[in-house]
Amino acid sequence: QVQLVESGGDSVQAGGSLRLSCLFSGVTFNGRCMGWFRQAPGKEREAVAALSTGRAGTVYADFTEGRFTISQDNTKKTLDLQMNMMKPEDTAMYYCAADSRYFLRCPLVPGSYNFWGQGTQVTVSS
Secondary structure, three states, X not given: OOXXXXXXXXXXXXXXXXXXXXXXXXXXXXXXXXXXXXXOOOOOOEEEEEEEOOOOOEEXXXXXXXXXXXXXXXXXXXXXXXXXXXXXXXXXXXXXXXOOOOOOOOOOOHHHOOEEOOOEEEEEEO
16 A cells, blocks of 8 residues: 655744655555646646656656755655755745656646645645
């Protein structure tokens, strides 16, 4: 059974940093895509970043503007998201997602991922 469990969400001031972590179990995602998504109240879920340890590479949403870094540790079985220079508009529930298929390029579309965590709340105050 695939499980994704997020942690690290918190409340921070604008300009601050947070590191989110997703612990995954039940499957090895070598070569497959995993990603971080977020959903603010009243808005649709959107992609933040995704990566594959295979050929599909790493992709970021434009709004990350070099502030966010996604990384994966297959030894620890974690997918991390380092967020720096955070803005109030980064406030959202953040979700970890993964898919069992192989992609040529990791998609930034929520519907392309079939495994999801429960989310961790991030709040950025001005």
